Amino acid sequence: MVEPSEDTDLLFKALADPNRRKLLDLLHQHDGRTLGELCEHMDMTRQGVTQHLDVLEAANLVATVRRGREKLHFLNPVPLQEIYERWIAKFEKPRLKALTDMKRRLEKGNG
Template identity: 60%
Template sequence: MVAYFVRVELVFKALADGQRRGLLDALRERNGQTLGELCELLPELTRQGVTKHLRILEDADLVVTVKRGRNKYHYLNPVPINEIAERWIGNYERDKLRALSALKAALEEKP
């Protein structure tokens, strides 16, 4: 049980930073990107800065890497986020939350 809470803490820490969330969004849109490709998305950061963010995401098991030749490809692992969602958002609340999200999106839509 303690290991679960340590992992959850790492996931929340990883998700707390907007730039790391941006990296996850980029991987959600196009999985399997190299460090160079991900660096292009955050030009305000150095290569080392992006590497540090990716290491935190890897430690939280939100990003998995696969090395092919000289390149290292980064893939989104949504399982830890889903585990948190399952733990904190019960199945009985899911339909209500989806309806509220759909309503919010419809209200924010530009005509």
Template identity: 75%
Template sequence: MDQVFKALADETRRRLLDRLHEENGQTLGELCERIAMTRQSVTQHLSVLEAANLVSTVRRGREKLHYLNPVPLHEIQERWIDKFERPRLSALGAVKRRAEEAMTDKPTFVYVTYIRSTPEKVWDALTDADLTAAYWGHGNVSDWQQGSRWEHVRTDGSGIADVVGTVVESDRPHRLVTSWAAPEDEGQDDKYSRVTFDIQPHGGIVRLTVTHEDLPDDGALSDVSQGWPAVLSNLKSLLETGSPLPEEPWLMPNG
């Protein structure tokens, strides 16, 4: 508790927690963009937050992602604010902690690419059924409103969807979040993974970050680690040259 109160006593550290609450899983560079402070100073503040267990980190390739851990804050609430409701909050806190621990055990894949295009064109390339069919081999079909169903439909005319899910968040042209599952697993919450597309202008180009989380196991992580780079390379080629790659990259042999 002493470390938590010490961490919360500083305004900058509270602002860092606010930034992670708004968008979890940020790199040091992304956090520094919104804090008027040097990278070294922000790093020191993050170290204090990590020591208090308010922030946890996960390495994805060369990136170190920072995640808000709300459990210590909830423990403060339980002890100092809601003591008269302790039994109920304790039970809820235990459920929440078990759920969060289970989530952190699931692999996450993060991929960043830079595309010579505009955020609007990148958004359309991710959501337009004809464009996705041109570079992905499947058409992404939905009205792309929050809460709507979406389908990843084959282009062979069969109408078969190999992936289905829900549009969790839709903020054109900045951020798209969708849940993913095989059609036979639809309706089973523990079978869904989650894909986030973050589209950010970066000078005259676009930085596209794809985060695929809540993967069921390392086998699924291996599959998406090969699949996403191939799909996104084809997307990049389509937007920059007007044509996808001459060969479907996901069909090319590894190595």
């Protein structure tokens, strides 16, 4: 089994590349695309797109399903949600509390 830190490393490595982020955006716009459909939107070889998809699959950001001879690619947003909860959400709470406190102070000053 892969350690959680290794999962996180794979995830951040996958997100670090703009081509992989573009592939994720494409799948977000229209899930279940074939390699050929994804290649139409990328300025690289089919082999290059395949290599980027392999990295995304290793990071669990893309899942695939075979449909006959085709391999469909689907966005898996769960790892992104986990990153949001671990690295972003906890930093939003103090900021939102500070804004609420400021609002209350300003309302008291005008009351």
